[in-house]
Amino acid sequence: MKHMTTMKRFSCAVLSAAMMLSLAACGSSSTGESSTTSNTASESSSSTDTSSSTATTTLSAEDVIKTAAEEGKVGNWGLGNEYEVQALLAKYGEPTTFLSQAFDMDGFDDDSITLASAMTYNELGLVKNSYDGGYDYGDTVGVIDMNDEGVAMLEDNIFCTQAFAEANPNTVKAFIYASLKGWEYACANPEEAAEIVYNYGSSVSSDHQAYMADEVKKLVETDTNGDAVTDYGKMDEDAMQQTLDLAKQYITLDDSTAASKLESLTLDDIRDTSYWEAATASTDGDFGTLEKTDVSIQLKWLPQAQFMGYYVALEKGYYSDAGLNVNIVAGGGDISETTAVYNGSVDFGVTWVSNLIAADAAGMGLTEVSQIFQRSGLVLVYKLANFS
Helix, strand or coil, X not given: CCCCCCCCCCCCCCHHHHHHHCCXXXXXXXXXXXXXXXXXXXXXXXXXXXXXXXXXCCCCHHHHHHXXXXXXCEEECCCCCHHHHHHHHHHCCCXXXXXXXXXXXXXXXXXXXXXXXXXXXXXXXXXXXXXXXXXXXXXXXXXXXXXXXXXXXXXXXXXXXXXXXXXXXXXXXXXXXXXXXXXXXXXXXXXXXXXXXXXXXXXXXXXXXXXXXXHHHHHHHEXXXXXXXXXXXXXXXXXXXXXXXXXHHHCCECCHHHHHHHHHCCHHHHECCHHHHXXXXXXXXXXXXXXXXXXXXXXXXXXXXXXXXXXXXXXXXXXXXXXXXXXXXXXXXXXXXXXXXXXXXXXXXXXXXXXXXHHHHCCCCEEEEXXXXXXXXXXXEEEHHHHC
16 A cells, blocks of 8 residues: 655755754864874765766865865754764864755855765755756766765664564564565666655655665665675674764763763664564565554655665565555654654654664664665765866
């Protein structure tokens, strides 16, 4: 059964991080300690081909970062992925402050922000392409990739409460199994997956959905080192540990109890690999009697190819084959995905690992059960003409 909701495209801030924002101080007033990361400066090309092969610049990534930082023109939304930007700035000895960036690329366009945050599957496509909503900069831009710079933090995952997982282990395994089948099909058929998402009430144009699907595929099938990933949804220890370490360094919590809890968190406190291991070990998706068959998952934002695996699993019947009746709930409302899962409004959610870490520091008792994106989708984009 399809659960389709047509929603208007929002231009406001992403409200799905609201709970975290009540805990973490972020924005242009943010500061951080110096990072000891010693990776050499990367050039403006990335292992996921997010920059043009014909675009060239006379400045190194380090020079671009330092120039923009010293001019006070580095931008970010400040909703949970500012920590990567702060870590990058600290890596090159710059203050970890940044401009508050709107949810369009107008600041980049008018040069009020010369080094702007962009997700490879979303804003970068709008900057480079000429379709509806695009800025048509094409090959005249360069990018700095957080993965190449050694400051990547993992993003989209599947999570639930620890209590729900313990009470409904077969349901959790079945949900992971069917979801990963959806992701595998979506990555093998991104054009079809984009069309499926579009038909479920897309928040963007069909052209942008197609672009997004191709880029999301890269995030699902390539790790932070640029190596191919064949085990969909795996929780890579090194990448998750780096995410947790950076979160501890740059997340600032006002509540002293939460701040103390943050410092003591380990990977075992924020994720449980046993459900994913059982789901991926199954050859037929039979996990016995399901404790709960009607379940829901709240996305981090509106319907778009960022979440194509879940829509494909619904459309192709993978959920129903597993004995599940799944309702996909769009994000972008007044309640964040972490809060919605915590208070029982939904059973599962999609969030960034940093959001889950902050929520667990606040005592929400959430646990990640599958890591969908295997590398960071965040880049900083700049006009080559501004740095040549």
